[in-house]
Amino acid sequence: MSNPSPEVNASVQKAFLEVAVPPNMSEEERLTRWSIIELSPTAVVIFNTKDQIIYVNAKFCQVMGYEKNELLGRSHTILEAQSQSDETLAEMRRQLSSGKPWVGEFQNLRKDGTKIWIHAIVTPFVDAQKHPIAYVKMCEDFTERKRAYELLHEEKRKVEELSAAKDEFLRSFTHELNTPLSIILTNLVFLRGRIHEDADALQSLDLIERSSQRLRTDIDHILQLAKLENQILDKKIVPVAALLEDICKEHAPLAKAAGLQLREDLKGLGQASVLGDGVLLRTALANFVSNAIKFTLKGEVSVQADADASFVRIGITDTGIGISPTNLSRLFSTFPRIDVNLPGNRVGLILAKGIIEKHNGRVEVKSEEGKGSLFTIILPRGDKP
Numbered sequence: 001m002s003n004p005s006p007e008v009n010a011s012v013q014k015a016f017l018e019v020a021v022p023p024n025m026s027e028e029e030r031l032t033r034w035s036i037i038e039l040s041p042t043a044v045v046i047f048n049t050k051d052q053i054i055y056v057n058a059k060f061c062q063v064m065g066y067e068k069n070e071l072l073g074r075s076h077t078i079l080e081a082q083s084q085s086d087e088t089l090a091e092m093r094r095q096l097s098s099g100k101p102w103v104g105e106f107q108n109l110r111k112d113g114t115k116i117w118i119h120a121i122v123t124p125f126v127d128a129q130k131h132p133i134a135y136v137k138m139c140e141d142f143t144e145r146k147r148a149y150e151l152l153h154e155e156k157r158k159v160e161e162l163s164a165a166k167d168e169f170l171r172s173f174t175h176e177l178n179t180p181l182s183i184i185l186t187n188l189v190f191l192r193g194r195i196h197e198d199a200d201a202l203q204s205l206d207l208i209e210r211s212s213q214r215l216r217t218d219i220d221h222i223l224q225l226a227k228l229e230n231q232i233l234d235k236k237i238v239p240v241a242a243l244l245e246d247i248c249k250e251h252a253p254l255a256k257a258a259g260l261q262l263r264e265d266l267k268g269l270g271q272a273s274v275l276g277d278g279v280l281l282r283t284a285l286a287n288f289v290s291n292a293i294k295f296t297l298k299g300e301v302s303v304q305a306d307a308d309a310s311f312v313r314i315g316i317t318d319t320g321i322g323i324s325p326t327n328l329s330r331l332f333s334t335f336p337r338i339d340v341n342l343p344g345n346r347v348g349l350i351l352a353k354g355i356i357e358k359h360n361g362r363v364e365v366k367s368e369e370g371k372g373s374l375f376t377i378i379l380p381r382g383d384k385p
Contacts, residue, residue, distance in 0.1 A: 043139045047076040049132055063141050065111035081107035081115045096124045096135055105142070117146040184212050224283070228354050233277040237383065240305060240312050241269045243278070247286050248303055255293050261300040262293070268306025275382025276359045284355035287348040288316045288375050296320035296372070307381060314377040323367040331365060 043060035095102040120139035255262035299319030367373035
């Protein structure tokens with residue numbers, strides 16, 4: 001059994017024991033409790049109602065840089081940094097004077113003048129009338145963690161500022177691009193009305209119009225992708241079969257114009273629904289269908305779907321050009337177009353995948369060059385708002 005430290009005089013030990021140890025304890029139990037506190041890895045200081053320090057353990061001296069005899073009998077206020085919040089101190093004293101413990105953080109001043117952040121639990125000892133007679137403070141130095149928190153907070157603030165600046169730039173940028181695009185498309189209508197017999201000129205106008213429309217779509221996708229991360233979903237019950245039927249109906253003329261068949265098989269869906277943002281889900285699924293049509297030169301595009309008790313599975317299959325294993329591994333990465341020989345820039349696919357994942361779903365892809373691709377979209381069912 002360890003004896004009390006010889007550096008703590010008998011009167012201080014007696015005062016501590018009177019405060020911290022019930023009087024009905026045996027001497028051995030009292031000394032055991034004393035030793036536990038004395039050797040604790042937690043810094044402990046006890047001060048009376050006059051703010052006089054009556055006990056410190058070894059860990060407290062290590063944290064504050066003092067010897068025990070330099071603290072005993074001194075005012076507890078010598079440890080308080082001048083920059084300490086008066087409001088914090090007042091709140092702590094209000095709590096303690098009412099007999100309640102206080103938990104919080106504040107700055108202390110080490111002997112060498114260094115300010116450190118302390119996280120502390122201060123507990124009052126009360127007499128039979130519930131009046132405080134002394135206070136035990138158990139504390140730890142969390143200066144480095146405090147700095148880390150502050151640094152993290154500052155970095156978070158900078159990221160939020162950069163994100164806001166990015167969003168503002170994209171809004172301005174897309175506006176600046178859409179304005180001349182609108183002028184181009186408007187004048188195309190005018191020119192088409194003036195040119196009736198020049199087949200080459202009409203073909204050039206068609207090419208300009210298709211390219212302009214694709215550019216406008218890409219601009220819209222970029223803006224949507226930028227907003228997606230922080231976008232709040234307008235969740236409603238979305239019947240999947242009705243949504244897919246509408247998308248197929250909308251894309252049927254596009255498939256027909258490309259000489260393709262657009263098939264649908266939704267019998268396995270039944271009345272399955274998902275809980276989500278119908279506008280965003282439509283954007284995502286329409287992107288997968290239009291992408292399949294765009295990269296299929298002959299054959300067909302098929303939309304199939306079924307559901308079980310937990311999930312809805314939507315498969316979009318094409319007989320198109322397929323994707324190489326190398327390109328497949330980078331299909332959804334936010335880099336420039338993976339194959340310069342392919343039209344498009346995958347922004348629509350990246351946006352679509354982001355929307356599905358925001359709905360707690362996932363996208364799986366299988367593809368073989370020259371034979372086609374299968375995009376499988378898996379979404380959790382949600383039949384209740």
